[in-house]
Amino acid sequence: MCFSKCARCIGSLLLTLAILCIVANILLFFPNGETQWSRENQLSRYVWFFHGIGGAGLVMLLPAFVFIGMEGEDCCGCCGHQTCGRSCAMLGSVVAALIGIAGAGYCLIISALALAEGPFCQTNSGWTYPFANTNANYLSDHSTWSQCNEPRNVVVWNVTLFSILIGLSAIEIILCLIQVINGLIGGICGACCGQQKSQSYAC
Structure with missing residues (x-):
């Protein structure tokens, strides 16, 4: 099904974005590549919210793997109807997408x-x-920006990385919203197609 292919494509993109968010958040702990500021707890309070590592990173892995694992035509089905299984899987992906939206929104x-x-x-x-x-x-x-003496270039470092996280998480939200629509349409269409096939077999 084209709906499953779309979901797998979205899942692959989300996986890449999640990894990038984790990397960006980790870099925030080491301005200019220096470790002393994190050891001395002299970083922005929001760095410690782990929004990129957790919200847009680890949490996003759930919908990413769910979408990538969409089985499409090979779905085992339910109640003996293969189309029913695909429909349930597509509707289930909507829940995963909503979880992804929450995580990316937090970030x-x-x-x-x-x-x-x-x-x-x-x-x-x-x-x-x-x-x-x-x-x-x-x-x-x-x-x-020159008001900040230490860490060196901390303003540039923070502005760049937090901006990247905003951009990446916004893209994740858009992709998850697309999957919500894709999942709803795919689930409803799958159920309708299944009913039509059952009626044709009965005739």
């Missing part, structure tokens, strides 16, 4: 909050969030 929200607050860094006044009350205006005013 998107946390990443957006992290960008709005800005990084935790050492300024001339000590360790603080220098951009917390700027309504994220620092994102367009690069001249203010």
Whole structure:
């Protein structure tokens, strides 16, 4: 079925995106590749929410593997009807897609909050969030980024990685929404086709 092929394609894309989200989140723990800041707990509070590792990463693996495992024409069926089995599988993928949307949504929200607050860094006044009350205006005013002395280039590091996580999680949400539609149509059409075949056999 074309619906199953579409689901497997979406699953493969989600698997790739989930791995990228996990990598991006891990990199947030090591500004400039340095480990001392995570050891000393001198990172943005939102880094510790594991939104890329958990939400858009590990949680997203569930729908990804469910979609990839869609058996399509080889479904064993239920109640002796192969089409019924395909229909149940497609409708079941909708639940997995909703779980994926929740995980990716969590990642998107946390990443957006992290960008709005800005990084935790050492300024001339000590360790603080220098951009917390700027309504994220620092994102367009690069001249203010020099307020952060340590970790070096932490603003660029955080803005880049959190932006990547926002983009990746947004794509994951779109793909999962597509699968919700695909699963509903595939499940309903599968059930209708199954009924039509049963009626034709009865004739």
